[in-house]
Amino acid sequence: MNQSYTNLExxxxxxxxxxxxxxxxxxxxxxxxxxxxxxxQNGRQASARNAGLKVCKGEYILFLDSDDELQPNCCEIVTKQITVSPDFVLFGFNVYKNGRLLRTPNPGNAIYQNGNWEIFKKHFKYLMPSPCNKLYKKSYIKVLFDESCVYGEDSIFNYANLTEGTVLVAIEKCLYNVYLDKEDSVNKTFKEGKLRDIIKGANIRVNKLTNIFDIKNKALDEIRIEALDGILEGVYTCCNALPQKTAIKELEINLNNDRVLERKLTSTRLHLRPLNFFCQNKHFKTAYIYCRILGWTIPKARNLRNILHKWAHTGH
Structure with a gap:
C-alpha cells in the first residue's frame, strides 16, 4: 500500500x-x-500463491510473504527494468534477525539471454529458488506452484518455468526484507514428504540446467554435487528430526526413486568428506543412507557400524 509506484493490483x-x-x-x-x-480453505503456501495467480489481472506479478516486507521503492525500481521485456527481474534480499541486518545477498547487475551459462551461473543461479525476489511477466508463467509439495515448491516453480528462450534481468539492489524471527517457519521444521520434495527439486534443477545449457563435465559435476549436498542435508535432518520408524519409512520410500546421480561423478573424492564427518560424529545411520545415495555397495552386515567407524579413522 505504501509503494512509491501506485499502479498496483x-x-x-x-x-x-x-x-x-x-x-x-x-x-x-x-x-x-x-x-x-x-x-x-488452508492449502499451504503453494495453494495460496496459485489462488492469487488465477485471478490477478496485471501484466507483471510480484509475491510477498506475510511475514516479510518490500522496500517502499521496490515496485518503482523493478518496473523500470522491463524495457527489454524480460521474463522476470531478479533483485536482492535484506535478511534480518532480531532487528539486525545479517546479510544482503544480491545478483549484481546483468542481462541473461541466449543460454549463456557463465552469466546465468554468476548472476542468477544462487538466487533462483525464491519467487519473492522476482518481478515475473505473467505470460512467462506456464507452470503453477506444485500444491502437493510440503517443501521446496519455490525452486521447483522457478526451474519448471525456465526455458531456453528465457530472458532475465538482474539488479544488485536489495528490495525485499526477509525476517528470520518466526520460530515455526516452514523452513525450520521437518515434515513427512520433505525429503521427497528435496529430491524432486534436485532432479528438476539438474535436468533443466543440463538440458538448457551446453555444460562440460566439470560444471556438470558441480551441479550434481550441489544437488547431492541438498539431498544430503535433507537425509541428515530426516534422520535426526523424525521418530526412527518415520525416518526409515521416509528414506526407504524416497531414496529408491532418486535419479540425481545416475552418472558417475568424476570427482568422487569430494563426497568422502561428508561421509567422514558422519562417521566421526557417529551418525552411522546417516552415513549408511549417504552411501546408498551415492550408489556405493556396502555390506549389509551386523558389524556395519564397526566398518564405518574404522573407515572414518583410516579412510579405507
Missing part, C-alpha cells in the same frame, strides 16, 4: 486463517480500492 490471500485475520483483511480492503481479498 494488491491481492491478499487469506489461506484459511483461524484468528481475526479475515476481518482485518476485509477492513484493510475498505481503505484502498486497489486491494482484493481472497478467502480460501
Amino acid at each position: 494488491i491481492i491478499i490471500v487469506d489461506d484459511g486463517s483461524t484468528d481475526e485475520t479475515p476481518d482485518l483483511c476485509e477492513h484493510i480492503a475498505t481503505t484502498d480500492n486497489r486491494i482484493r481479498v481472497i478467502h480460501k
